[in-house]
Amino acid sequence: MTALERIMHIEDDPSIQEVARVALEVVGGFTVRSCDSGAAGVAAADSFAPQLVLLDVMMPGMDGPQTLTELRKLPIMEGIPVIFMTAKAQTQEVTAYRALGAAGVIIKPFDPMTLSEQVREIWEQQHA
Amino acid sequence: MPDTPQLQTQLDAIEARFRQRLDDELDTLDALSAQLQQNPDALPNLRDRLHKLAGSAGTFGYVELGVLARDLEEQAQQQLEATCLDPQALIALTKAGAQLRPLLQRSEQREAQPQQLDAGSPDDDRHRRIGLLIEDAGLARQMAQTLDSFGYQVIPFATPAAVQAAPSLDALIIDTSPPGNRLLEHPVFQQAPGQLPPLLIISSLDTFSSRLQAVRAGAVGFFTKPVDLPLLERRLERDFSSQQGGPFRVLIVDDDTELTARYQLVLSNAGIRVDTVSDANLLLDKMHKFIPEVVLMDLNMPEYSGPELAQVIRLDDDWLRVPIVYLSAETNAERQMSALLKAGDDFITKPISDSTLLTTVYARAQRARMVSDALARDSLTGLLKHADIKEQLELEAERAKRSQAPVSVAMIDIDHFKNVNDSYGHACGDNVIRALSNMLRQRLRKVDRLGRYGGEEFVAVLPGCSSKDATQLLESIREAFNALQFSSGGQQFHCSFSAGISACEADAWADEELLERADRALYRAKQSGRNRLCRDDGVPD
Numbered sequence: 001m002t003a004l005e006r007i008m009h010i011e012d013d014p015s016i017q018e019v020a021r022v023a024l025e026v027v028g029g030f031t032v033r034s035c036d037s038g039a040a041g042v043a044a045a046d047s048f049a050p051q052l053v054l055l056d057v058m059m060p061g062m063d064g065p066q067t068l069t070e071l072r073k074l075p076i077m078e079g080i081p082v083i084f085m086t087a088k089a090q091t092q093e094v095t096a097y098r099a100l101g102a103a104g105v106i107i108k109p110f111d112p113m114t115l116s117e118q119v120r121e122i123w124e125q126q127h128a
Numbered sequence: 129m130p131d132t133p134q135l136q137t138q139l140d141a142i143e144a145r146f147r148q149r150l151d152d153e154l155d156t157l158d159a160l161s162a163q164l165q166q167n168p169d170a171l172p173n174l175r176d177r178l179h180k181l182a183g184s185a186g187t188f189g190y191v192e193l194g195v196l197a198r199d200l201e202e203q204a205q206q207q208l209e210a211t212c213l214d215p216q217a218l219i220a221l222t223k224a225g226a227q228l229r230p231l232l233q234r235s236e237q238r239e240a241q242p243q244q245l246d247a248g249s250p251d252d253d254r255h256r257r258i259g260l261l262i263e264d265a266g267l268a269r270q271m272a273q274t275l276d277s278f279g280y281q282v283i284p285f286a287t288p289a290a291v292q293a294a295p296s297l298d299a300l301i302i303d304t305s306p307p308g309n310r311l312l313e314h315p316v317f318q319q320a321p322g323q324l325p326p327l328l329i330i331s332s333l334d335t336f337s338s339r340l341q342a343v344r345a346g347a348v349g350f351f352t353k354p355v356d357l358p359l360l361e362r363r364l365e366r367d368f369s370s371q372q373g374g375p376f377r378v379l380i381v382d383d384d385t386e387l388t389a390r391y392q393l394v395l396s397n398a399g400i401r402v403d404t405v406s407d408a409n410l411l412l413d414k415m416h417k418f419i420p421e422v423v424l425m426d427l428n429m430p431e432y433s434g435p436e437l438a439q440v441i442r443l444d445d446d447w448l449r450v451p452i453v454y455l456s457a458e459t460n461a462e463r464q465m466s467a468l469l470k471a472g473d474d475f476i477t478k479p480i481s482d483s484t485l486l487t488t489v490y491a492r493a494q495r496a497r498m499v500s501d502a503l504a505r506d507s508l509t510g511l512l513k514h515a516d517i518k519e520q521l522e523l524e525a526e527r528a529k530r531s532q533a534p535v536s537v538a539m540i541d542i543d544h545f546k547n548v549n550d551s552y553g554h555a556c557g558d559n560v561i562r563a564l565s566n567m568l569r570q571r572l573r574k575v576d577r578l579g580r581y582g583g584e585e586f587v588a589v590l591p592g593c594s595s596k597d598a599t600q601l602l603e604s605i606r607e608a609f610n611a612l613q614f615s616s617g618g619q620q621f622h623c624s625f626s627a628g629i630s631a632c633e634a635d636a637w638a639d640e641e642l643l644e645r646a647d648r649a650l651y652r653a654k655q656s657g658r659n660r661l662c663r664d665d666g667v668p669d
């Protein structure tokens with residue numbers, strides 16, 4: 001299995017963006033590119049070439065599902081797992097996100113200490 | 129590899145910035161909700177902001193604030209979806225801002241922090257808050273003293289109403305004597321489960337009806353007068369330890385991967401750790417790696433039947449305790465029976481509702497953990513026994529390997545313990561052992577695992593701790609233990625311990641080796657004069 005190194009995090013809330021970046025970089029040892037909107041994520045995908053994307057669901061402008069659709073149009077994103085992060089924990093929604101092609105869902109609030117482990121577990125499932 | 133102090137500093141800084149923004153955010157929410165009555169167009173904006181707050185507040189430790197924000201967000205969403213606005217609901221939402229701010233203040237008073245990051249320092253459970261609602265002044269005083277000596281923070285209350293007004297407690301002890309006292313009928317004790325801390329009830333009557341009344345009030349423990357205080361303390365400790373030990377681990381054995389994915393989601397959303405096996409050949413291997421507390425098993429798989437696999441699991445003595453629950457479309461009671469007779473403990477019939485699944489698994493897991501806890505703990509100290517601390521070490525080493533985090537092991541041995549027994553008697557020796565085990569338990573963190581390895585020998589497993597952090601932590605405990613004064617038959621004396629510490633921080637993940645290295649380091653500590661720590665971090669001295 002290729003090791004997971006580059007994660008793109010698309011999130012408009014600066015506090016969450018920061019805490020996730022620190023959690024992923026320091027605890028997980030990943031390289032993180034934070035983008036504060038769906039459009040910024042789509043624009044940065046080519047140059048950053050993420051191996052995995054963490055995507056906030058509810059954002060102004062392009063929301064999570066719309067961003068996912070746009071990302072999927074990019075050749076570089078082929079086969080790249082996208083994980084939704086959302087404060088909504090209802091199972092129906094989670095199932096719906098899965099149907100959209102999400103590799104997993106991480107529920108907010110998350111614990112910065114275990115975020116990397118959660119991400120890694122989903123990564124490993126994808127590559128099992 | 130996590131550099132914990134650095135991480136803590138960074139998270140603190142982000143938290144401080146979040147806290148600053150939070151003030152402004154609550155002002156905005158206040159203003160938005162206030163305009164709502166004149167201007168319902170503010171609703172979507174309010175909903176979005178509440179959503180954001182719901183996601184972020186909990187991450188930064190403002191748990192209640194996050195929960196209320198989520199609740200308000202849902203109310204706002206319902207209004208947005210409704211064809212016409214409900215004036216009552218709108219009025220409730222106009223108060224959103226005003227409701228949120230007091231929760232922020234409450235959280236700040238408590239400095240609630242969900243993250244336990246300070247690997248090198250003792251954690252919060254030294255100060256578990258125990259409320260006492262005890263009229264009998266003598267009993268209250270005695271109880272407060274005992275609990276205080278075990279390191280609990282004791283808070284006396286005069287009335288049930290005062291209990292409700294108090295910030296969250298970890299447990300509440302209520303004296304319901306004299307008989308006929310209607311204390312438990314107070315509205316405070318009629319709340320839904322989860323609203324109150326765990327209750328321990330003291331009664332002067334040991335009758336079925338007094339026990340039933342206690343159960344109906346949601347009690348987790350029942351004691352009759354005169355109260356055996358050490359027993360009560362053990363009960364408290366047991367209750368806290370069943371909340372510890374991390375999330376429950378559930379293994380799903382099913383060849384239907386889509387269904388499995390769905391169960392997995394339902395359970396993991398409730399904070400349960402789930403692993404799955406679809407190929408029965410990998411079952412035993414997975415069991416040993418994951419050490420599940422509950423196994424969910426499909427009854428009919430193409431090549432094997434559920435009961436066959438359950439029997440295979442049960443052939444191994446290690447897995448006699450683990451509950452096996454069948455998931456099945458089988459509604460024929462006879463066939464269900466015959467499956468249960470072979471092996472297995474329960475049935476859930478498909479189609480399974482999320483709540484049935486969750487309740488069954490939760491109840492089974494909780495019970496299983498309680499039973500294995502009771503079996504696994506040493507009767508003198510309440511710590512894990514030899515085999516179980518080794519199992520915990522395996523689990524932690526596995527976790528460390530996965531997350532690339534360090535883990536340390538300390539082997540601790542009381543110095544010249546035989547002399548204590550010979551000079552002061554075995555009862556006194558037991559007191560020394562109990563004192564050290566209590567001190568270790570209180571000063572180590574919630575995530576650490578502690579076991580009694582042999583007579584006067586203890587093992588502590590410290591996940592996320594480098595050998596340097598572990599040494600620092602153990603050093604402070606060594607000093608405190610050495611300062612403790614014991615007395616026996618009018619004579620006073622001090623004890624000390626030596627400890628060996630090993631750690632793996634990068635590549636050497638063999639857990640057996642961790643123990644051996646800690647043991648070797650302990651030997652060196654003993655050789656070089658006792659009452660000291662030695663470290664074996666794989667680097668030659």
